[in-house]
Amino acid sequence: MIAELGHFALITAFILSLAQGVLPLFGAARGNSATMLIAPAAAISVALAVAFSFGALVWGFITSDFSLALVANHSHSTKPMIYKISGTWGNHEGSLLLWILILAIYGGVMALGGSAMPIALKARILAVQGMVTTGFLAFSLFTSNPFLRLANIPLDGKGLNPILQDPGLAIHPPMLYLGYVGLSMAFAFAVAALITGEVDRLWAKWMRPWIMAAWCALTCGIALGSWWAYYELGWGGWWFWDPVENASLMPWLAATALLHSAIVVEKRGQLKSWTVLLAIMAFSLSLVGTFIVRSGLLTSVHSFASDPARGVFVLAILLFAVGIPLALYAWRGPQLVTAADFTLTSREGGLIANNMLLIVATAIVLLGTFYPLGLEMVTGARITVGPPYFDATFNPVMALLMVFMAIGPVMAWRRGQTARLRPVLICAAAGAGIIALAGSSLAFGFSIGSLAALGLIGWLSAGIGADIWQQLKPNDTASIGARAKRIPNDVIGMWVAHFGVVIFMLGAVGDNLFNSEQVVRAKPGDVIQIADRKVTFTGVKQVEGPNYQALAAQLEYHDEDGRLFALLTPEKRVYNAERQTTTEAAIRPTLRGDDYAVLGDGDNKIGYTLRLYYKPLVSWIWGGAVIMALGGLIAAFGRQRAATKQSSLPQNAASALSTSDGGA
């Protein structure tokens, strides 16, 4: 009964979102405010209807209602409650419904807020958002209905893929979708602007918090996915250049470019046309990502069950979502072009370099991901484009981007150099030299790549540090405290986010250069030396999990002085319902580095295969990503404080101040 209500709610949402997508556009075109006001009302109703529908599906999973095909195929009565709930989106139909839920919530939040915006702009944005929602609701209802009943109700479900039974899965998809789907807001802003052909600084100001929110969520979502792969797959790696990882990286790169170019529109009213195009591109890449995952075109652990009809449907959505805006862009785009009033050696120039490099990086990932597919279709030849390709092409572009990251923020708007530039350049160069030299003298056999990475860490950290100091150091009129108070939050957010990149790089370089690994066949009582630790293997224990049996190796970690500091118990699990075996790595994460242990096959007679790693600084990789996201939040959040402060100033001075001072 509840499932039928959920299904009904989903159909209601579809009809309402169709109304949300069409009617407000007519209202906005005719200036009829009653019709325009349908948009927020419909958006809120759609959000409520989809939320009810999603709730009904979750309820089916919680109560293990195996008369629902989806629950019977993807759940099991003995699963712990958290995995029953998270199992709702551990399959195609459910994760699509989650995607729609987030899309509808974004629409609802937009409908409730945005009171400062012109009613026509808001109506158009919600209409575009409504069209996207309509497309995905149709996708769900016509090809992937989560509420189908079974005629013969099984006694129990088939269970959930054990490697997806993990706390990481509970939060990784919702977080990633918050990012992917959040970009639909930027897309809606862009299309709404193309309909009228008007883009101004306020438009960018209203759009930026949405981009920021999406970007922060996407950053965290990707980091969570990488972290999950690190501890769940048991290889100790954290990025594999897997097509699905690439699918999330591409929108992230485009969104990063977008949030920087939106700054130029907001502060200077330049790059309007480009920013609109970028917003369309960023969301299109989100859709490409969904297409890759859902179509089964490029298979991986994420493509739960693939079906050609679904792939075709996503492709159709993609064509509409890219084709119509691009046609609009061809018509309206030229109208948005402004005469450039800046030199290339200015803040704008730096941000253009940022955008260009990020888009080149996106193009490289796109090409590398699809090239094997295209080549096979054209010539029949099968090739693999693996990590070495991306290391050779993507990394240098990102390295170049990091060079600009230290310089760009100290350039002035419009006309280039500032007094701050020279000292920052000197510091950054010194930092690069010292870290690269110190690094290479401390360890032999450094590759050019790792030397460059170390140099960049020095360059960027010293550059940021010098910039912060020059903006904080006391001068004739103000003390440190007074100067700190005057720095807008978006500048602080920028420092934090850019510093997150340094932390991320340290983690990546630390793990890459100093990772130690021991693979042994050990019998109970054996002692294994790894890094400066002595690990005693005392044997294995049988462990009874809620829905699995496990064999757990007991590993006592001793430091150099022989003190016991940790007990790690990597497991091999057999899941009863799914009849699958998984290895659970045991990890002791610390800031200095992670101890990582994996149990392989074996028995007490011949011994067990043990894989032990010590991974210095590896958790800084995800820490850096979190710091980046935090910087984004500070920047998005702080804009309001800066705005209230400026409102006390005379109008001209306020806008002039934001032009000269602000910006990330």
Add this chain to the structure above:
Amino acid sequence: MMIATGLWRTHILIGLVLLNMAIGLVFISATTTPAYAITAEEMLANPVLEERARNLSKQLRCLVCQNQSIDDSDADLARDLRREVRSQIAAGTSDGAIIDQLRAKYGDYVLLNPPLDQATLFLWLSPLGFILLGGLIVMMARRQRGAAIATELDAAERARIEKMLASRDSENRPKT
């Protein structure tokens, strides 16, 4: 003079940051040990040869896996390939010859690093092409729009800055 003093102080600050990092580097480099084989029985006794085998393994795709090198994979085929690589290395075959053999047997599909040939020319040249294209587009966009940028401030702008500075100063004055 102000700038010079500021620069000096900046150096100290950055120096501290760097010193901190250098200490971190000393610490992590002290914990370095050479890496060993993927499972104990497979590994070669000679660490130099084993290192070569590991490097080769990372460049070879596990043919039956989604997207893994044979170094990462637990699949039987990956293990067979690892053994193949190690027996070849032990027999004194060069890295290039081993790659060539596997390539002849399994095709380019086995190589994670796509070799440069007619089929991959576009793949390998494109990144450079993207950069050049990007630069070209920026240049053309600027030329087309006929950007005329004054490098000096004009009188109106000067006046605006004076006004701005004045309002800033009044903002900084302590409230009484």
